[in-house]
Amino acid sequence: MGRPRLSVVIASTRPTRIGHHVADWVLARVPDDLDVTVHDLRELDLPFLDEPGQPADGNYAHEHTRRWSAAMLATDALVLVMPEYNRGYNAALKNAVDYLYAEWEGLPVACVGYGWHGASYAKSALRQTLERVKMVVVDGPGLSFDDTLTLDGVVGAGPEEEAALATMFDGLLAAARAPLDR
Ligand SMILES: Cc1cc2nc3c(=O)[nH]c(=O)nc-3n(C[C@H](O)[C@H](O)[C@H](O)COP(=O)(O)O)c2cc1C
Structure with missing residues (x-):
C-alpha cells in the first residue's frame, strides 16, 4: 500500500500574493508519511465556472475541469492555504470548489488561513461550503498579521500555531482513506 497522498492548494492568485510563503511554511512541516503535491x-x-452541466452530474465538457477533477480524485487529503478577503475567502477558491462535486465527498480537508485575526471570518465561511459538499473538515491553524505573519509574508509562527499545524496533519492522516479506490 502506498503512502497517503496530500494535496496542498495555494488559493490566492494575486500577482503580489504572499500565499506561497504561507504554503512553504506548511510544506516544510508535512509529515514524511504523506506523499505531497502542490496545486497552485x-x-x-x-475560468469562472463555464461548465454547461451541473457539477453534481459529473459530465464535464471542458478539459480544464477534467484535469482538476482528476487531480482531486488522485488525492486522499487536502490542505487549503487561503487568505481572507472582505471577511470571506477568495473567489478563485470558491470557483475551484464549485467546479466539482462528487470528488469532494468524504475527502478530508483542512484550511490554513491567514489575514487579520487568523482569517477567522474566511475560515468559518469556507467551513460552510466544505460541509455542503460533504468534505470531512479538520481544524487547521490561522496566521495573523502583526502576530505570526508579516504583511510581506514572513511566517513567525509560535508554539501554538506549530502545534495546531501538527494536530491538523494528525487529523488529516487519521481521516484519510487508505489510498483509495477514488
Ligand atoms: C480584496 C482584499 C480584501 C481584503 N480583506 C481582508 C479582510 O477582510 N480581512 C483580513 O484579515 N484581511 C483582508 N485583506 C488583507 C489580506 O489578508 C492580505 O492582503 C493578504 O496578503 C492576502 O493574501 P495574498 O497576498 O496571498 O493574496 C484583504 C486583501 C485584499 C486584496
Whole structure:
C-alpha cells in the first residue's frame, strides 16, 4: 500500500500574493508519511465556472475541469492555504470548489488561513461550503498579521500555531482513506 497522498492548494492568485510563503511554511512541516503535491490556483487558471452541466452530474465538457477533477480524485487529503478577503475567502477558491462535486465527498480537508485575526471570518465561511459538499473538515491553524505573519509574508509562527499545524496533519492522516479506490 502506498503512502497517503496530500494535496496542498495555494488559493490566492494575486500577482503580489504572499500565499506561497504561507504554503512553504506548511510544506516544510508535512509529515514524511504523506506523499505531497502542490496545486497552485494561479497556475491552474480555471475560468469562472463555464461548465454547461451541473457539477453534481459529473459530465464535464471542458478539459480544464477534467484535469482538476482528476487531480482531486488522485488525492486522499487536502490542505487549503487561503487568505481572507472582505471577511470571506477568495473567489478563485470558491470557483475551484464549485467546479466539482462528487470528488469532494468524504475527502478530508483542512484550511490554513491567514489575514487579520487568523482569517477567522474566511475560515468559518469556507467551513460552510466544505460541509455542503460533504468534505470531512479538520481544524487547521490561522496566521495573523502583526502576530505570526508579516504583511510581506514572513511566517513567525509560535508554539501554538506549530502545534495546531501538527494536530491538523494528525487529523488529516487519521481521516484519510487508505489510498483509495477514488
Ligand atoms: C480584496 C482584499 C480584501 C481584503 N480583506 C481582508 C479582510 O477582510 N480581512 C483580513 O484579515 N484581511 C483582508 N485583506 C488583507 C489580506 O489578508 C492580505 O492582503 C493578504 O496578503 C492576502 O493574501 P495574498 O497576498 O496571498 O493574496 C484583504 C486583501 C485584499 C486584496
